[in-house]
Amino acid sequence: MENPSGTKKLGVRALAKMTGFSTGTISRVLNNSALVNAETRRQVLEAIDKAGYTRNPAARALATQRTKTIGAVVPTLAHSIFARFLNAIEQELAGRGYALVIATSGEDADTEERRARELIDLGAEGVILSGAVHNVSLLEFLSAGKIPVICTSVCKGQNGLPAIGYDNAALGQKALRFLVSLGHKNLLVLHGPKQNNDRTRLRIEGVMTGASETGAKVQLLETTLDVAGGTKSAADYFSSKHPGASAVLCLSDVLALGVLFEAGRRGISVPGDLSLMGFDDLDWAAHSVPSLTTIRLPTARMGTHVAKALMGKLDSAEPIETLRLDAEIVQRESVADVKT
Amino acid sequence: MENPSGTKKLGVRALAKMTGFSTGTISRVLNNSALVNAETRRQVLEAIDKAGYTRNPAARALATQRTKTIGAVVPTLAHSIFARFLNAIEQELAGRGYALVIATSGEDADTEERRARELIDLGAEGVILSGAVHNVSLLEFLSAGKIPVICTSVCKGQNGLPAIGYDNAALGQKALRFLVSLGHKNLLVLHGPKQNNDRTRLRIEGVMTGASETGAKVQLLETTLDVAGGTKSAADYFSSKHPGASAVLCLSDVLALGVLFEAGRRGISVPGDLSLMGFDDLDWAAHSVPSLTTIRLPTARMGTHVAKALMGKLDSAEPIETLRLDAEIVQRESVADVKT
DNA sequence: CTGAAAGCGCTAACAA
DNA sequence: TTGTTAGCGCTTTCAG
Numbered sequence: 001m002e003n004p005s006g007t008k009k010l011g012v013r014a015l016a017k018m019t020g021f022s023t024g025t026i027s028r029v030l031n032n033s034a035l036v037n038a039e040t041r042r043q044v045l046e047a048i049d050k051a052g053y054t055r056n057p058a059a060r061a062l063a064t065q066r067t068k069t070i071g072a073v074v075p076t077l078a079h080s081i082f083a084r085f086l087n088a089i090e091q092e093l094a095g096r097g098y099a100l101v102i103a104t105s106g107e108d109a110d111t112e113e114r115r116a117r118e119l120i121d122l123g124a125e126g127v128i129l130s131g132a133v134h135n136v137s138l139l140e141f142l143s144a145g146k147i148p149v150i151c152t153s154v155c156k157g158q159n160g161l162p163a164i165g166y167d168n169a170a171l172g173q174k175a176l177r178f179l180v181s182l183g184h185k186n187l188l189v190l191h192g193p194k195q196n197n198d199r200t201r202l203r204i205e206g207v208m209t210g211a212s213e214t215g216a217k218v219q220l221l222e223t224t225l226d227v228a229g230g231t232k233s234a235a236d237y238f239s240s241k242h243p244g245a246s247a248v249l250c251l252s253d254v255l256a257l258g259v260l261f262e263a264g265r266r267g268i269s270v271p272g273d274l275s276l277m278g279f280d281d282l283d284w285a286a287h288s289v290p291s292l293t294t295i296r297l298p299t300a301r302m303g304t305h306v307a308k309a310l311m312g313k314l315d316s317a318e319p320i321e322t323l324r325l326d327a328e329i330v331q332r333e334s335v336a337d338v339k340t
Numbered sequence: 341m342e343n344p345s346g347t348k349k350l351g352v353r354a355l356a357k358m359t360g361f362s363t364g365t366i367s368r369v370l371n372n373s374a375l376v377n378a379e380t381r382r383q384v385l386e387a388i389d390k391a392g393y394t395r396n397p398a399a400r401a402l403a404t405q406r407t408k409t410i411g412a413v414v415p416t417l418a419h420s421i422f423a424r425f426l427n428a429i430e431q432e433l434a435g436r437g438y439a440l441v442i443a444t445s446g447e448d449a450d451t452e453e454r455r456a457r458e459l460i461d462l463g464a465e466g467v468i469l470s471g472a473v474h475n476v477s478l479l480e481f482l483s484a485g486k487i488p489v490i491c492t493s494v495c496k497g498q499n500g501l502p503a504i505g506y507d508n509a510a511l512g513q514k515a516l517r518f519l520v521s522l523g524h525k526n527l528l529v530l531h532g533p534k535q536n537n538d539r540t541r542l543r544i545e546g547v548m549t550g551a552s553e554t555g556a557k558v559q560l561l562e563t564t565l566d567v568a569g570g571t572k573s574a575a576d577y578f579s580s581k582h583p584g585a586s587a588v589l590c591l592s593d594v595l596a597l598g599v600l601f602e603a604g605r606r607g608i609s610v611p612g613d614l615s616l617m618g619f620d621d622l623d624w625a626a627h628s629v630p631s632l633t634t635i636r637l638p639t640a641r642m643g644t645h646v647a648k649a650l651m652g653k654l655d656s657a658e659p660i661e662t663l664r665l666d667a668e669i670v671q672r673e674s675v676a677d678v679k680t
Numbered sequence: 681c682t683g684a685a686a687g688c689g690c691t692a693a694c695a696a
Numbered sequence: 697t698t699g700t701t702a703g704c705g706c707t708t709t710c711a712g
Contacts, residue, residue, distance in 0.1 A: 011689050022699045027691055037697060052484045057463040058401035059689035062704045067398060069441075069462065077427040078623075080420050087417040090444055094455065099441050099462040101409075104430055115434065122409065122439045123397040144392050227624040257624055264604070264629040283418075284567040284597055289604040351705050362683045367707055375681060399705035402688045 010051055019047045030055060061123065069099045070310055071119030072128035075107040075197075079225070079254070081280055081299055082130070085152070088303025089128070096311055105130075107196040113138040120147060126310040132158045133198040148313045148320060150306050153199050155324035162320040164306050166327045168199050171295055172206025173213075175249055175277060178329055180214040183338030184247040184275060187211075187218045190233050190259065191251035192225030203251045203279070219245065223255065230258015231265075238266055246338050247275035253282040256292055260334075271336035281330055290333035298325045350391055359387045370395060401463065409439045410650055411459030412468035415447040415537075419565070419594070421620055421639055422470070425492070428643025429468070436651055445470075447536040453478040460487060466650040472498045473538040488653045488660060490646050493539050495664035502660040504646050506667045508539050511635055512546025513553075515589055515617060518669055520554040523678030524587040524615060527551075527558045530573050530599065531591035532565030543591045543619070559585065563595065570598015571605075578606055586678050587615035593622040596632055600674075611676035621670055630673035638665040 012023045012030075019026070021044060028036045029044040036044075047053075061067045070093060074082045090100045101119055105112035113135040116127055120142075127147060132154040139159055142149050150162050157163035179187060194201050204220065211218045221237065223229035230250065237243055250256035256278035263270050270276050270290055278285060278294035285292040305323055312318035352363040352370070359366070361384060368376045369384040376384075387393075401407045410433060414422045430440045441459055445452035453475040456467055460482075467487060472494040479499055482489050490502050497503035519527060534541050544560065551558045561577065563569035570590065577583055590596035596618035603610050610616050610630055618625060618634035625632040642665055652658035 009689095012691090013689080016699095023690080024692080024700075025698055028698085031691080035697060040697080052481075054460065054485055056402070056689050057461060058398050058405075058407060059704090060691075061398035061463075062396070062402050062706085063689080063691040065398075065704070067462075077417075077423040077430070078420065080418065080423065083417040083420065083423040086442075087444060090417070090442060094443060094458070097458070099443075099459070101439050101441050102426075102430060103434060103439075104427060118434070118437070119439070120394065121397055122407075123401075141392075145394060227627045231627045254623075258627060261624075261627055261629045283594075284601075287567045287571045287598060287601055289601045349705095352707090353705075356683095363706080364684075364708075365682060368682085371707080377681060380681080396705050399688090400707075402690085403705080403707040405688070 010053055011056065015044065015047055015051065015053060018051065019044055066314075067123035067125055068097055069101055069123050070126040070128065070307075070314075071101045071103065071116070071122075071124030073103045073105050073112055073115045073119065074128075074130050076104050077102070080282060081252075081297070084299045085303045088300040089307045092304050092307035093311070096315075098307075098311060107193070109133070109135050109196060113141075117141065120145065125314055126150075128152060128306055128310070131198045132156060132161075132163060133196075134158060148310060150309060150320060152302060152306055154202070155322065157322065162309070162322045164309060164323045164325070165302055166297060166325050168202035169206035169209070171279070171327055172203035172251070173210040174206075174329065175279065175295055176207045176210030176216065176218070177214065179247050179249060179275065179277060179335065180210070180216045182247075182275070182335060184245075185216050185338070186245045186247075187216060188221060188237060188245040188248045189218050189251065190221050190223060190230065190248060190255045192223065192229065192255070194222060200251060207249065207251075225252060225254065227254050227258040227261070230255035230260075231262040232258070234259040234262035238262070238268065245274070247277065247335065249277045249279075251279050253278040253280040253285055253292065253294055256294070256334075257284070257288070260288060260292070271334050275335035275338075277335055285330075286332065288334075293332045293335040294330055295327050296330045297327050301325055350393055351396065355384065355387055355391065355393060358391065359384055406654075407463035407465055408437055409441055409463050410466040410468065410647075410654075411441045411443065411456070411462075411464030413443045413445050413452050413455050413459065414468075414470050416444050417442070420622060421592075421637070424639045425643045428640040429647045432644050432647035433651070436655075438647075438651060447533070449473070449475050449536060453481075457481065460485065465654055466490075468492055468646055468650070471538045472496060472501075472503060473536075474498060488650060490649060490660060492642060492646055494542070495662065497662065502649070502662045504649060504663045504665070505642055506637060506665050508542035509546035509549070511619070511667055512543035512591070513550040514546075514669065515619065515635055516547045516550030516556065516558070517554065519587050519589060519615065519617060519675065520550070520556045522587075522615070522675060524585075525556050525678070526585045526587075527556060528561060528577060528585040528588045529558050529591065530561050530563060530570065530588060530595045532563065532569070532595070534562060540591060547589065547591075565592055565594065567594055567598040567601070570595035570600075571602040572598070574599040574602035578602070578608065585614070587617065587675065589617045589619075591619050593618040593620040593625055593632065593634055596634070596674075597624070597628070600628060600632070611674050615675035615678075617675055625670075626672065628674075633672045633675040634670055635667050636670045637667050641665055 103115035151157040223233040281296035443455035491497040621636035
């Protein structure tokens with residue numbers, strides 16, 4: 001009579017009735033508490049299984065004040081660099097029973113704020129942001145709610161926010177120095193939209209620092225952040241009056257792929273006629289012809305660290321430390337000494 | 341005295357006290373109910389803003405029995421095809437206040453089941469799965485909980501489950517026919533791991549159907565699903581005793597990129613010496629040299645449909661209809677008529 | 681249009 | 697080791 005047609009969703013209460021134990025005991029079993037008799041646990045588990053019981057996560061969250069959910073807002077999922085990053089986070093979180101909720105901002109700060117607030121509204125206990133530049137109102141909102149945040153892909157957060165990532169400026173500088181050390185004095189630097197993207201701005205900044213320090217001449221060219229952007233810019237540049245550069249540095253590998261294609265189309269030999277360097281070390285970089293010299297960003301490692309830091313904070317109140325991960329130049333076939 | 345040091349988290353109750361209205365009214369305002377006096381609403385909103393109130397999503401979920409969360413289990417995020425898919429889903433869901441929780445299975449059915457259950461346990465109201473083949477125990481679990489599921493990337497679900505995707509077998513067949521129609525009679529077909537991947541198996545099946553129907557000779561070669569797999573297989577094949585194929589059909593674009601690179605390395609002209617065709621239409625396919633003939637999968641459209649179907653089911657109990665999306669061949673430079 | 685009150689299903693003291 | 701009993705914070709009838 002209690003459960004006419006198996007239709008009513010059953011809860012701890014029903015289980016208690018079925019097994020003869022109390023809801024407290026049921027709850028203990030559900031939470032793997034050590035204070036339960038083995039036989040009791042067995043019986044309860046059996047009932048749970050037989051009844052096809054599933055616990056109500058909302059009720060649990062309400063009672064414990066924990067949702068075990070963390071939110072990430074990234075510019076887009078369409079770039080494998082972010083997908084790889086989230087993949088690593090997800091793996092790490094899953095191992096400890098956390099869920100990852102994702103949202104995309106399209107590199108827009110207002111959208112980012114809106115989406116981040118939505119994530120909080122949906123129960124995220126911690127938030128992962130990309131880059132160091134965010135709306136102040138968002139940061140105030142988060143700090144008011146005491147919600148842990150981590151800025152990623154950068155090594156210095158805004159307003160003292162913790163960051164886990166790499167030093168974009170230093171890497172840009174490193175890349176430029178490397179090329180100069182090979183004898184290149186005239187460089188073309190291709191990059192994606194600067195607007196709303198502080199990682200790109202930092203890389204450019206580093207490149208310029210390296211340029212003035214070495215006296216190399218660099219020309220900056222901004223384009224869309226995709227293969228098409230790479231081919232188009234390369235085409236424009238090669239057709240321009242003074243192509244003169246002996247090397248092209250792309251601040252993203254996707255752009256380098258475009259350049260590589262365009263060079264092939266025009267019969268420009270890489271690295272014979274032109275050296276090419278990227279940034280990211282995507283999947284294909286080791287296999288292209290020529291293979292691409294690039295900077296290997298520690299994307300996956302970054303994801304793992306971010307996840308761990310957030311869980312440490314949430315589970316054990318460990319402070320989140322800013323972390324700068326190293327990234328190295330992976331030298332492959334696409335660059336060569338400048339002809340003497 | 342009520343709120344000593346601004347430390348205690350305030351709720352509807354506190355707001356009620358502050359504004360002089362009842363918690364019911366506060367709740368109505370929070371939910372944009374029409375039954376609230378404009379002035380009352382204004383006052384409440386002001387208080388909410390001033391107090392920096394944020395509603396507790398768990399309590400809301402418990403009271404409404406809705407979490408507005410849907411879960412997706414995909415093999416991996418590392419392949420842009422899935423990232424693109426999820427991106428579209430996320431965009432669509434976000435517009436209606438739903439959140440997307442993702443989990444990865446690594447193409448393993450048991451892991452998939454585990455992860456799907458976790459998602460449910462975390463509050464997912466609906467589940468998105470990749471492919472048509474899943475553990476029966478998972479499907480039973482889902483149907484027992486009356487949790488809507490959609491199989492994606494396929495056009496026919498297991499056990500009558502709804503599916504939204506494309507007809508992999510038909511597309512494989514279509515691709516093969518296309519190549520044969522160009523005069524190719526001897527083909528190499530490169531594909532990723534068949535195990536635990538019914539989409540790949542279906543594509544192969546279609547290819548074989550096309551082969552027997554046209555009398556074309558096809559050689560299957562399985563490899564890892566990445567650029568490296570493409571280059572390696574191509575290298576092996578080109579070095580083999582009887583390379584004879586006049587065209588290579590890759591059941592994923594990433595493999596085609598690898599083949600393209602390897603052909604370039606060996607001075608094999610595409611499509612002069614060898615035609616090359618892919619499957620997916622990734623970002624770079626239109627820009628490679630030669631540009632890649634491929635099958636454009638409606639990934640984003642699929643995501644949009646999936647999201648809409650799930651929300652329709654959840655919000656308005658609309659049944660989820662299986663949907664087969666069309667995919668077309670995008671003809672570009674990488675294929676040519678076989679030399680006569 | 682607004683208030684009062686009854687839960688949603690679970691967990692966590694506190695007792696026993 | 698197990699039972700009892702309050703809530704967690706919000707929504708939602710039902711009155712008024």
